[in-house]
Amino acid sequence: xxxxxxxxxxxxxxxxxxxxxxxxxxxxxxxxxxxxxxxxxxxxxxxxxxxxxxxxxxxxxxxxxxxxxxxxxxxxxxxxxxxxxxxxxxxxxxxxxxxxxxxxxxxxxxxxxxxxxxxxxxxxxxxxxxxxxxxxxxxxxxxxxxxxxxxxxxxxxxxxxxxxxxxxxxxxxxxxxxxxxxxxxxxxxxxxxxxxxxxxxxxxxxxxxxxxxxxxxxxxxxxxxxxxxxxxxxxxxxxxxxxxxxxxxxxxxxxxxxxxxxxxxxxxxxxxxxxxxxxxxxxxxxxxxxxxxxxxxxxxxxxxxxxxxxxxxxxxxxxxxxxxxxxxxxxxxxxxxxxxxxxxxxxxxxxxx
Ligand SMILES: [Zn+2]
Ligand SMILES: [Zn+2]
Numbered sequence: 360x361x362x363x364x365x366x367x368x369x370x371x372x373x374x375x376x377x378x379x380x381x382x383x384x385x386x387x388x389x390x391x392x393x394x395x396x397x398x399x400x401x402x403x404x405x406x407x408x409x410x411x412x413x414x415x416x417x418x419x420x421x422x423x424x425x426x427x428x429x430x431x432x433x434x435x436x437x438x439x440x441x442x443x444x445x446x447x448x449x450x451x452x453x454x455x456x457x458x459x460x461x462x463x464x465x466x467x468x469x470x471x472x473x474x475x476x477x478x479x480x481x482x483x484x485x486x487x488x489x490x491x492x493x494x495x496x497x498x499x500x501x502x503x504x505x506x507x508x509x510x511x512x513x514x515x516x517x518x519x520x521x522x523x524x525x526x527x528x529x530x531x532x533x534x535x536x537x538x539x540x541x542x543x544x545x546x547x548x549x550x551x552x553x554x555x556x557x558x559x560x561x562x563x564x565x566x567x568x569x570x571x572x573x574x575x576x577x578x579x580x581x582x583x584x585x586x587x588x589x590x591x592x593x594x595x596x597x598x599x600x601x602x603x604x605x606x607x608x609x610x611x612x613x614x615x616x617x618x619x620x621x622x623x624x625x626x627x628x629x630x631x632x633x634x635x636x637x638x639x640x641x642x643x644x645x646x647x648x649x650x651x652x653x654x655x656x657x658x659x660x661x662x663x664x665x666x667x668x669x670x671x672x673x674x675x676x677x678x679x680x681x682x683x684x685x686x687x688x689x690x691x692x693x694x695x696x697x698x699x700x701x702x703x704x705x706x707x708x709x710x711x712x
Pocket of ligand 2: 567568569572573574591592593594595596
């Protein structure tokens with residue numbers, strides 16, 4: 360017997376198999392689920408409507424039913440496209456439990472170490488090179504071979520946990536920012552940046568160039584803000600085109616120091632001065648680094664504790680295999696990086712240990 364509750368069930372299954380969906384796709388899926396249940400029983404009175412209220416009602420009904428099992432259909436804006444995205448999120452998520460069905464404890468520890476490096480990356484770049492990502496296996500308690508690390512990295516990308524453009528760096532995906540938001544906020548309270556407009560985490564966007572001004576915005580939030588304002592909301596400097604707009608600083612991959620990833624953490628003894636010279640003046644901003652140091656100890660403690668504890672997953676995630684193509688791309692990127700790397704770089708240990 361079909362019932363209106365079947366719409367929710369079908370809809371959640373559709374979301375789960377796609378992991379993260381845009382609001383437009385989510386609305387299409389909702390309509391399809393309604394139609395499918397009506398086909399089974401035409402007499403059912405199933406609420407549906409094209410307007411925003413009907414959609415909001417549907418989402419809040421779903422969240423009411425998910426509430427007892429600590430899940431939520433949460434939404435966030437994609438930092439790159441500015442589109443609203445939905446995903447099923449574990450509300451009790453101060454852990455990376457969502458990954459437990461797909462990954463071993465060692466692989467999850469590796470993922471957390473990568474997230475750490477991305478969150479602590481210099482110059483607000485929130486991204487790391489392929490070489491830095493592979494070097495991170497050195498921080499794990501158990502051994503992971505280079506091939507294993509390459510495979511699991513490719514899998515993190517294939518399953519949407521990390522982003523990695525062909526020639527670019529690893530960064531956090533919308534999925535990770537949505538599903539692991541409580542973990543990121545709790546683990547990196549001082550390293551994460553919040554958008555002044557939408558209050559969500561910023562890993563791509565722009566920053567005000569005034570020293571010590573704490574204003575940063577997503578690209579899409581900046582576009583919206585600029586329509587009605589031309590000055591920084593905090594320090595009042597002129598951001599309008601022709602005067603200050605060109606000076607705005609970047610947040611994200613494009614803010615990475617040019618030689619980051621070649622010298623990297625392992626080679627810090629040798630290229631530190633060179634790195635500092637090439638960095639933008641903002642790199643010298645001290646408060647953030649100072650804060651980072653004071654938080655380091657608590658982060659380290661937390662991380663050690665976390666590494667030994669893996670929760671039972673609440674959500675089963677759709678399987679996804681890594682294509683040979685993607686593995687090859689990873690290998691290509693690796694080879695280039697390794698040629699560029701100083702031979703001593705690999706042997707050395709973790710930056711902050
Ligand atoms: Zn924003
Ligand atoms: Zn400012």
